[in-house]
Amino acid sequence: NISFVKRVYPNPTDNELLVELKENSIVKKVEFIDFSGKIIKPNKVEISKTSIRINVSNLNNGIYILNLITDKELNKVKVVIER
Secondary structure (H helix, E strand, C coil), rough: CCCEEEECCCCCCCCCEEECCCCCCEEEEEEEEEECCECCCCEEEEEEECCCEECCCCCCCCEEEEEEEEECEEEEEEECCCC
């Protein structure tokens, strides 16, 4: 049940992920979780009012859960990194 996220693309991605947000969403934290449960911070995160640009060049190939956290809620999105 995705509430404040419009879409996440490209997925699979190689180095950059774009997240389109619904209006008035203030994302406080962006993190990836691998299947061993380890939390990984992306290389770079640029947050604007309507989107988030995430550089994932530091993540290895594989499947991750992207956690997007606002002050009110948490959205989880499955992301595939392929190079």
